[in-house]
Amino acid sequence: MARPKEFDPDDAAQEAMEAFWERGYAATSVNDLLAEMGLNRGSLYGTFGDKKQLFLAALDRYEAQRGDELRVMLERPGSAKTALVDFIHVAADCCTSQEGRRGCLAGKAAMELAPHDKDVANWLKKFHRRNIDLVARTIARGQEQGEIDPTLDARAVARFLLNAMTGLRLLGTMSPSEAEVQDVVELTLKVLD
Amino acid sequence: MARPKEFDPDDAAQEAMEAFWERGYAATSVNDLLAEMGLNRGSLYGTFGDKKQLFLAALDRYEAQRGDELRVMLERPGSAKTALVDFIHVAADCCTSQEGRRGCLAGKAAMELAPHDKDVANWLKKFHRRNIDLVARTIARGQEQGEIDPTLDARAVARFLLNAMTGLRLLGTMSPSEAEVQDVVELTLKVLD
DNA sequence: TCTCTATTTGACCGCTTGTTCCAGAATGGC
């Protein structure tokens, strides 16, 4: 061993994630990142490689946090259907909040980078698949519990719900009225009846 | 009058739109634009002002074209419901095509710029509202024709459908399977039954 | 044909970009 780092790489990645989330990839300069992460060039490049790798690290952190939130919400004991309904409502609430205006980091990455960056595209596919799996599992649980129509294809419903949620996240960047969001939510949740 | 322009500003704006659509705002440099528009700096700045104004001009062109497509599709004589179904299917087909991978210019603008740029945010609100109006009118027509449940709120359904379409456009950037897209489409269209 | 005016052309500006590099500082193992 030699001299230890003076900063926590996880905290630094967290700050990087916030910065990218706020402004997107291209519009966030390395100088911006240095300022918000509170470290200097040598440390950043020594720890994370370059801007692109740092972005991928930020995406991983995003997935970890979103994944935790989702799992806590969807895999809690009790009614699976209620969990799903709450899940959509949380997304909707976020949508009308000030915080929701920055949208979804993964969605931003999809729009900005996926068409031209294989690494980001692959990351997104994994991210998307995991989310679908998690929601589909919850739907299947709801079907076993007899709360959700058992003739539905759980995976298809998961795709449908997450698609609507993606739309909501984008809608959020346009500071929509609560009424508008509620319209979308109500019709979306009809699929579970 | 004096010396006339050697290029067609509409054509130039069209090329700018394609360039921004392909790569986004920040990642498209003025040099890129000059190359694809086939003109030199003086002409660009003299005609469009600066990069931001050119982007807004590109957005206007996008709206004009999308709007025309939508109107042709939705306001054609005959079944309004069929028109809506076709409308969603066209979006879905685009989603799995090579072209669909670049997503939606308005969606990209929303993710990349809306949270920090009032001009873009305002433009998006108008764009969104016009689309909602158009789809809602078509739904109302379907209700008059007795094809769509008249107890539904036409505006709410329009919001729901466009939300799903937004999601599809983003899904398209992840080169999804046709099966996945079809799952989403089928469940989305259930609302019209 | 001459003049007037807008367009074209490309050099040029200061600034920012992402990245590299290195001297000096700090640490843990011996």
Added chain:
DNA sequence: GCCATTCTGGAACAAGCGGTCAAATAGAGA
């Protein structure tokens, strides 16, 4: 206490950025 190793802080880099400007150019109206 020394050495090997790592981290720190900042200078330096070439390339690219968005934007300006003045001279050359060419068409329309007289």
